[in-house]
Amino acid sequence: MNDIVNYWGFLTACILLNLTPGSDTIYIITRTIAEGKKSGIVSALGIQTGMLFHVLAVSLGLAGVVAHSTTLFAILKYAGAAYLLYLGIKMWRESLVIDNPNLDELPLGKIYRQGVITNILNPKVVLFFLALLPQFVTSNLENTFLPFLLLGLTLLGTSTVWCIILVIAASPLGCLLRNNQTIGSGLNKICGTIFVGLAMKIGL
Template sequence: MFGIENYLGFILAAILLNLTPGTDSMYIITRSVSQGNKAGLYSVLGIVTGILVHTVLAALGLSIILANSPLAFTIVKYIGASYLCYLGFKMLTSKSKSILSDSLPNNGKLVQAESLNYRRIYKQGVLTNTFNPKVALFFLAFFPQFVDSNYAHG
């Protein structure tokens, strides 16, 4: 079916892998808890966009460079780790309060949380996922198991 071997196995494996928490899940949960559901949603959209970047790179064969070049893998790994450290540092040193502490009663009205930059949250989600070399290597290891090698030839 469409060049895919064991389609049901692929669907089941993809569902199980998506339900397994990882760094992306922790990023989304942290954003949601500290900045609210809307920030969490924009984080999800950014992560999904990063996954689409990896999908395109894998389809074009560019992800194999990370698998075959220790230098390229190390560079991407350090860029990703540095970016995550930067985000963590920014969150720790940020002067803004969390949404939970900003939603205190004030004469019977709720105080509105300061406006969040959702474009920035989305962009951070994209970069967090795109610069995670483990995602690229996962795509290289996972998808070929389900591709019918005879499909392109016949």
């Protein structure tokens, strides 16, 4: 903790940053509305696992390689955009998941992996960590592994709590929309379009 500058200020910043809507937030809410609470929670856990990967990469100094390599950064960016585009088109073509026993048969392992891949392939997460974490670590510190890891896990913890809150809040709305014949018939297409929009946002 001695190598961390203003930990409580960092914690406050984490909470405020979580309240700011981003790609992960939109992704989790969209899956919750389209596929139910269980899918939303599993998607959130997948996203957080992807964030843990980034935290470890930054702590070990690997993320700097990606950030300073135009080629690697571009590969990650376009791969992430292509994957979200694929998910959006797939959701467009799938039938709507209604609140019935079939919700218990959702491929949770697949949904989890999609969340992990979506986050890992977003290079902007790497830049975010590289820009934020050094601001709260003692300058000229030779070994930043432990302070970066602690700060990263703090952000990860607050983000996980916030994502679960979002899922719980969005779940009743999703249930209502899925059971509305007028809205429900086009809900998957709306959610798929949102994914395509996220792909464009990441790719640009």
